[in-house]
Amino acid sequence: MDGDLPSFLGLGVQRGGTTTLQKMLEQHPGAFLPPAKEVHYFSLHYARGTAWYCQQFALAGAGKRCGEITPYYLFHPEAPRRIQQLLPAARLIVLLRDPVERCLSGLFHSRRLGLEPLPMEAALAAEPGRLAGAEAALAAPDGRHLSHQVHSYLSRSRYELQLAHYKLLFPQEQLLLLRSEDLFTDPEPLWRRVLAFLELAECPLPGAVGRWNAGAGEAEAEAADPALRLWLRQQLAPTYRTMERCYQLQW
Numbered sequence: 001m002d003g004d005l006p007s008f009l010g011l012g013v014q015r016g017g018t019t020t021l022q023k024m025l026e027q028h029p030g031a032f033l034p035p036a037k038e039v040h041y042f043s044l045h046y047a048r049g050t051a052w053y054c055q056q057f058a059l060a061g062a063g064k065r066c067g068e069i070t071p072y073y074l075f076h077p078e079a080p081r082r083i084q085q086l087l088p089a090a091r092l093i094v095l096l097r098d099p100v101e102r103c104l105s106g107l108f109h110s111r112r113l114g115l116e117p118l119p120m121e122a123a124l125a126a127e128p129g130r131l132a133g134a135e136a137a138l139a140a141p142d143g144r145h146l147s148h149q150v151h152s153y154l155s156r157s158r159y160e161l162q163l164a165h166y167k168l169l170f171p172q173e174q175l176l177l178l179r180s181e182d183l184f185t186d187p188e189p190l191w192r193r194v195l196a197f198l199e200l201a202e203c204p205l206p207g208a209v210g211r212w213n214a215g216a217g218e219a220e221a222e223a224a225d226p227a228l229r230l231w232l233r234q235q236l237a238p239t240y241r242t243m244e245r246c247y248q249l250q251w
Contacts, residue, residue, distance in 0.1 A: 004057050005050075008091040008198050009083065010069030011166070014156055015105040016097040017180040018071045024191065027206040031067065031198070032060035039068045042083050043076040047141035050086065065200060069093075074162045075152065077135045078143075084169040091198055092170060096243070097180035098251040099157035099236045104224050107153045115150045120228065127154055154235055160242035177247055 010018050022037045034056045039045070041053045057066045073079040074094060083090065097105075107123060110116035116123055130147035137145040156162075166175060176197045182190045191205045233240070244250040 004060060004066050005054060005087060006057060006066040006068055006090065007087075008065070008067035008093065009073065009087070010067070010071070010093045010095070011079075012071040012074030012094055012162075013096060013102060013159070013180075014071045014075070015102050015109060016071065016095040017183045018069050018095055020183060021093070021095060021194070022069045024187075024206045025067070025069075025194075028195075028200055028203050030063070030065055030200050030203075032057065032064040033066075034068055037068075038070045038072070040070050040072060041068075042079040042086075043070065043072045044144060046078070046082060053086075065198060067091075067198070072149065074159075074166075075148075075156050077138055077165075080165040080169050088170075089174070091174055091176070092166065093176045093178065093194065093197070094163070095178050095180045095183065096159055096249060099159065099239045099243075100229055100232045101251075102180075103153045103157045103232055103236070104229075106156060110150050110153075113150075120224075123151065124153060127151060131155060154232070157236055158239050160239050160246070163247075177249060179249060179251075181251070 010021060012018065019037060022033060025031045026033055039053070039056050041048070041056070045052070056068065060066050073083070083092075107116065107120060110123075118126060130151045131145075134145040134148040137143050138148065163175075163177075176193065178190055178193070188205050192202070194200075195202060240251065
């Protein structure tokens with residue numbers, strides 16, 4: 001079995017800056033991440049087995065700390081258990097963006113890619129029905145559910161529900177929660193926290209830190225109707241309350 005198992009994972013969130021974090025860590029001399037972001041082993045490719053997963057890190061070289069970033073891991077219902085079984089000591093990083101902004105960005109991202117044919121309000125209203133039966137479908141090692149991946153706008157922003165699964169399986173010291181906004185507005189302190197958490201040697205902040213994979217949908221999301229934003233904030237009120245009370249994160 002070629003390759004080592006990773007010692008750290010980026011769990012999410014979708015539209016939260018994980019591509020930027022990947023680009024930053026790729027430039028650290030002591031880290032190795034597979035060139036193709038989003039390996040999806042614990043979500044879409046679990047049936048391929050551990051040997052296949054190890055092969056993704058076969059080019060790491062001696063002494064490298066291996067990791068990978070797949071933002072679907074935070075939302076996938078089977079990923080926490082699968083990760084705990086294979087990588088019980090893994091360090092887990094979660095970039096959390098303002099829940100409303102993440103929801104809107106995810107919606108416009110799907111529209112831009114041609115994955116969302118419905119108008120905004122209709123897409124949000126259709127989400128519960130689209131996600132019905134998803135957990136049962138995803139329980140199989142090779143299970144997939146398209147809407148769970150691409151039509152899960154509000155659901156993916158319910159961070160408190162997703163984090164609860166990881167808190168049951170991993171000690172607090174193995175989880176690092178960061179605000180996506182800090183990655184873009186003040187990356188230096190965040191970068192130092194990531195290096196310390198992963199036990200990587202200090203290294204200057206990589207140059208040209210930008211919003212990789214931001215896409216044209218960001219501008220559309222920023223221009224969303226204020227009434228829609230208010231409605232989303234109301235729907236996500238439990239998330240905002242829990243994130244501030246239990247994790248000291250607020251937006």
